[in-house]
Amino acid sequence: MDDPLDVSADAVLADPVDSEVALAVAAHMQALWRYRRRIRRSRLGRRRYVGPVPGRRPSKHRDFRSGLRAILRDYFGLDGSAPVYDEADFERRFRVPRSVFLRIYHAVKGRPFVARRINATGRPQAHPLQEVVAAFRVITYGETPDRTDEYVRLSAWTIAMSVRELLRFIVDEFGPAYLRPSTPAELERILERNAQR
């Protein structure tokens, strides 16, 4: 009886408390097995994502290029002409000065999600500028990605993902520099100004 491996079922069942525990454990294990079988069956039954094939809803013909052209025409100037909206409009729309916007754009444009992709049919996908502009519109206006679709011509899913990616990127990239305790130099400046006022 000293060796735990020698404990037989009879010995366990002799104690009523232990038998209850054993019953409960067995029931729990059975439930787990049932749950696992169900999960596995549902996973097998689910169809994998296969993209645009006959029988599925076709992709909408959004004309990505028109969205990019509109952005360039409005805010950056197309074909050497001046942009439609000036600096004040730019800052009002994007809530940041152009220099800050371009700094973020140039930092993020090579990132895996934001960088321009070529899809399976060989066509280029959305331009990084479109995604960054779409994300900024969602951030500054608080509007839904579906609404931004009308201007930048990207699907709501793409825009929601680019918002998420851009926010995470900003936190990772600029967080250490822009969200930190004050440096001694800043404290000195604050004290100096407090002394003045």
Added chain:
Amino acid sequence: MGSLDCSHWEWWNCPKAFASMYQNRHGKRSVVMETGCDEDLWISHLLVGCPGSQNDHNVMHASPLYLSVMGGEWPPRTFSYTANGTTRTLLYYLVDGICPPFAFFVSPFPDPTTEVETTFNRLQEALRKDVQRLYAFLTARFHIAFHPARHVTVESMVTVAKAVAILHNMVTEKRPDGYVSRTRMAAAAQAEAAGGSGGGAEGVMTRAAETPAAAGGSAGVAASDGVGGGGGGGTGLVLDGGAPAAGVGATGGGAGGGGGGGTGLSFLIVVDLPPVLAQPAAGLAVVGAVGRG
């Protein structure tokens, strides 16, 4: 070191299971953000993600800022300032009445009776208003933080709030002259220079010249500046006492003309009144400006 306060951000998509934990005192689900900022509205401390059922006190106890102060790591003791002839080395934050009376907090008197206490409270609130202005700025500038959050997890809300704060800091760094504190200081320096003191006023004056273009950049920013300028002007009036006209003139220049809105209008009325009537009216205006934040 600046002002410190908490604000609630309503959480629209709060799961049912978390509803009681995140329910704030207004009966809405929300997430608390604790923010510290200086006069330029540069955010130096941000803590997001505490459940809305916690009050400012609980949030403070979870704050890394509080823990580092308690652990003696912050603030650095190499600085000193002199107030009322006493030199101290422990820098402080301006807070509201809920915070406990620690040495690194300066909170208003809970029940001011004497004139000294009321004056102290008035001036303290006028300076602590910075952090209230910050919340107006953040939500007016980035509406994603203004609407109730449609995120499903607290993590994504934390990411959003941090990113918004970072963007705000980037703009603040880019536009240090667009804020009312700078225009106020520039106006004061100009007045001083006009009085014959001189001494390095040129640099300040050029900054003041650049300021209207910078402040006119966005409508929301201009409106917020107007409100802040009104409050600042009110404080100046009370302090100056005998010469209200000069203070109001400086405020009007700093707030960028038409950006002042209703607050500016009330001060125009104050100017027309005789000085005897102007004194209590200005005091009321200060109370209104502080209470609105």
